[in-house]
Amino acid sequence: MKNKPKIFILIILLLFLLSPPLKLNPGNRDNIQIAAATPTERVDNTTYTIYFAKAVPSVSESNLFGYHFAEVNVSGDTINVDDAYDWVTAKDAASCIDGSYSSFFVRGLGTYMVEASVNNLKITLKWGIMISVAIPALTPGTLHYYIDFASSYAPGGYISYSGSNTIKFQIFNATTGKYVNIFTSTYFSDVAIGSYTITSHLISNGYVYLKAYFESIATIETDAGGYIQIPNIGSENRILIYQLYISRDPLSSTVYIEHQPEENYVYHHLQIYNPEYATKIVVDKPSNWDFYLISPNATVTEHADNITITDTIPATYDIYFTSSDFWNYPRRWKTHISYYDEKDDYIPFESLVTFYNLTWNETPWDTLDFEILYDDTFEMDPAQYLHIKVCDRWGDVLLEVGNLSYFAFYSFTITMYSFQIYNFQDDFIYFEIRKIGKSTWYGQYLAPREPLLLRLYPADYEFNVTFANGTTLHETFTLNNDTMYLISGWTLTRIAEMFTKAIYFKFYNTLTGLGLPFEMFQVRVDGVEISSPIYETAKEKVYVEVYDYFARLLYENWVQVQNVTFLKIGFPVATITITNNYPWDANITLIYKETQGYVSLQLKQNETISLQVIYGTYELKVTKWNEKKLLKTMLISIDVPAYTINLSPELGPPKPPSPDQITFKILGKQFTVSKTMLKQAGWSILIGVASVTIGYIIKLKFLDPWFKKKQIKGEQLLKTILILIIVTIILLAASIIISTIF
Structure with missing residues (x-):
């Protein structure tokens, strides 16, 4: 009982394998995903735009500092310095975005006073602040800035004094290697506010480098007691950054789309490289596409004609859409067309000219435009309809059929007969044929003993045969049955309704696919060797054997013979x-x-x-x-x-004799013997003699007195056996020693 399911499956497989060729079947469209009702344009690429986040100063790459020092015209001990001054700095890139100042600054607190201790003294005081900023930016954009500069000092007890201030806001040009001015001023207090275009020349190693600074100089001529003071008035010496960021230009590009039609959907795949964190990517798409998947993960918001991607990281994103747009991206399912005559014999596809058209809807015949189909195997979408028109080689229509649903195998029956001409001449002939009333001739040369087989529609035909000497035969006939003409001598012999079946043997190399000569093999049909690759017979089945010239059986099988049977056999040939x-x-x-x-x-x-x-x-x-x-x-x-x-023979001069060899002559013949072998033979003889001698001494000294004392019967035999055992042991030991030494 356990084997019943296996037997049932085996029966089903046998029924499938032994079933006859499939005929025309309209197929089943119930489970096939149909294409969209309204076709749209095919889309093979799309546009995407990357919107970058505002780029703000890199806190780690920015430096803030201030300085102050005094110069006198004599020496440092002629002044008194009261230094309670300090530079306070703070960095927070987030405070630079919206213009609400919080903590990107350098400012001075306390006082710094330089007082003269002698008369007629000139004192110069210098102080300044610099902020060096790096803003990460890989692409161009616009710099937005709002910077407050302020400097102040107070003189006292002077004869005369003067002061100056220089304010600069600069950007680094990567092409020239120099800083260029964005804003300058000579006021002690000023505000730089505005925007500046960032081009690729201003981007260096992924950064835009900026400097904002001022340098103040105060000079006083005084007597003892005169002074210059940076006063304690809060943050009067300062650079405050209220706003400093780059709004990046969006980056738009076009990307190619790969399409993968599957049974129920078309998958559309594209790749986008995102260079930075926190970008927003907008990808255009047709309205009939649906977002399916993104990898690596990100947040996707779908709209009618685009998707928006946020929460991004630097990565290459794989993005997938799905659609049912099989109009533009048809599934490529293979199908096959076969033709048979009314006797159910196969008609080669090349015997006919097939035109076809594929549509998505049932379509009237007179509105179709056809194109030629060059192969009996082609591809179509399972939702399409097939329309075919079959003509003979003279253009007459033999079959028209349309609005066929998809099917893996199409089979059509066409009334056609076999026409064969066989050249029994010992030379080449030229054969040409045409349908009566047509202008086109079709012809080819036939070698000696070569047949030509054509499948033709029933009609009136004429043909010419031209011999090697120029002689021509002409024949007109009506094809209404399988027909053969034999060309022997200078005559034609027509055989109608007696079409002889034939096997055409072709051998090929399975390693290269190239043909092999028929003469390379011995072919037997029903036990009889044949000498031609064409074998004609009236039998429906023959037994074929193939041997090589080593008498090796390579192939044997029963072959079913139709009108024309092409038997192609391959072997691995080196x-x-x-x-x-x-x-x-x-x-x-x-x-x-x-x-x-x-x-x-x-x-x-x-x-x-x-x-x-x-x-x-x-x-x-x-x-x-x-x-x-x-x-x-x-x-x-x-x-x-x-x-x-x-x-090739071994090359080189004769080898010299080995030092281990000696050569000698006996009775005129030369012999070469190994010295080692002679030594081993000599030692073996010596040890053999010694073993026999030792055995004889043992017999006289030990065995004879012992046997005589014990009065043992058969003493001679036992003595001989013991002596042989002793001698054998001595010889074995000596052989081992000699083989070890030599």
Whole structure:
């Protein structure tokens, strides 16, 4: 009972495999996702815009500091310094955005006074503040700034005094390597406010570099007691930044879209590189596309004609949309067209000219425009309708059918007959044929014993046969059945209703796909060897065997013979290249090991030949030409497409005798013997003699008295056995010692 499901599945598979060719079937559209009702334009690229966040100063890359020092015309001990001054700094990039000053500043607090201790003294006091700012920015934009500069001092007890102030707000030009002015002033207090265009020349290593500073100078001529003071009036010496940021220009670009039609949806995929954090990306899309997925994750808000992406990071985003727009992005499902005649024999696709049209709706025939279909296998969307028009080679319409739903296999029946002409001449002929009333001739040359098979629609035809000597035969006939013409001598013989079935053999190399000569094989049909790749028979089934020239059976099978059967058989065939580098002609024999079938041929000196053999294990034997002396033998395992063998003797001068060898002559013949072997033989003889001697001494000294004392019967046999055992032990020990030494 457990095997019943397996048997049931096996029966279903057998029914499927043994079922006849599928005929025209309209298919089932109930489960097919239909394309959108109203076609739109195909979209293969779209525009996206990246909106960058306001770029504010990098706190870590910004420096704030102030300074003050006095100069006198004599020496430092002629002044008194009262220094209770301090520079207070604070940095907070967030305070630079909206113009509400909070904490990006440098300011002075307390007092700093320089007083003269002698008369007729000139004192110069310098002080200043500088803020160096770096704002990250990868792309151009607009700089917005609002900066308050202030400087103040007070003189006392002077003869005369003067003061000056320089205010500058500058930006670094990466092209020139210098700072250029955005704002300047010579007032002690001033405000820089406005905007400035940031171009790519002002961006260096991903930053815009800025400097805001002032430098004040006060000089007094006085007597003892006169002074210059930076007064304690709060933040009168200061640079306060109320606003400093870059509004970045949006970056727009066009991106290519990949489309992947699936069974129920079309997936549209695009990639966008986002260079920074916290950008906003707006991607345009057709209104009939729906957002599906984004990776890595981000917040996506979908609108009718775009999506907005926020909460971004620096990354390349993969964005997917879905649609059912199969009009513009059709699914590519394969389908196949076959033609059969009324006897259910297959009609080659090339025998007809097929025109087709694909539409998304059922369409009237007279509104269709057709194009030629070059292959019987093509692709269409399963929601499309197929329309075909089939003509013969003279343009007459044989079949028209339209509004066919998708199906994997289309099969049509057309009334056609086989027309065959067979050249029994020993030379080439030229054959041409046309339908009566048509102007176009179709012709080709036929080799000796070559047939030509055409599938034609029933009609009146005429043909010409031109022989090698220029003689021409003309024939007019009505094709209403399978017909064959035999060309023998200078005559035509028509055989109607007696169409002979034929098998066309074609061999090919499975490694390259290239054809192999028929002569490379021995082909037997029903046990009889044939000599032509075309075999004609009246039988419906024949038994085919294929051997190679090593008598190896490569193929055997029963073949069902239709009107014309093309039997294509492939084998893995390698090329063996053999070069004779011997100083003489050689005879080579290649033997297949399993069958002992062989190929033998002569190879002249320095000659190279190539053999095509099927994969397997072979033995190669090489002898001198017309001699039996074997020069070389080798086993070859052919499992690669190409195999090269170079036949050559060992090169170089004769090898000198080994120092271990000695040469001597006996009775005129020369012998070479190893010294080590002679030593081993000598030691073996010596030890053998010694072993026998020792055994005899043991017999006389020990065994004879012992046996005599014990009065043991059969003493002679036992003595012999014991002596042999002792001698054997001595010889084994000596052999081990000698093999170790030598």
